[in-house]
Amino acid sequence: MSTAKKGISSELIAQDYFNRDPNNLVFVPLLGIGMIDIVVLNKKTKKISLYDVKTVSRRTKPYKRSKLGSIIYRPLKAVQKKLGVRIILVDETTGQIIIPEKK
DSSP states (O other), rough: HHHHHHHHHHHHHHHHHHHSSEEEEOOOOOGGOOOOOOEEETTTOOOOEEEEEEEBBBBBBBBTTTTTTOOOOOOOHHHHHHHOOEEEEEEEEEEEEEOOOOO
């Protein structure tokens, strides 16, 4: 599967994850272009959350202190950090959603 198709699939899985909460309204950018993939508005708390969806990549070779098969974490861009965007990792094979803690 191409990387574009993997990305779209991961975004759909993430949208479904957030849509399961009836208090959430989920918005996506027109044409899927930009540094924010999903905007979630919680109707109850009025909190807006911004997410950049990434498909999980795993190491095929050990690297420094990382083990074989461990997840490769991608950093946010400076502008994403400024805006408060969070990364959400989607494992396509298992459908698992990982939201790393903010640093």
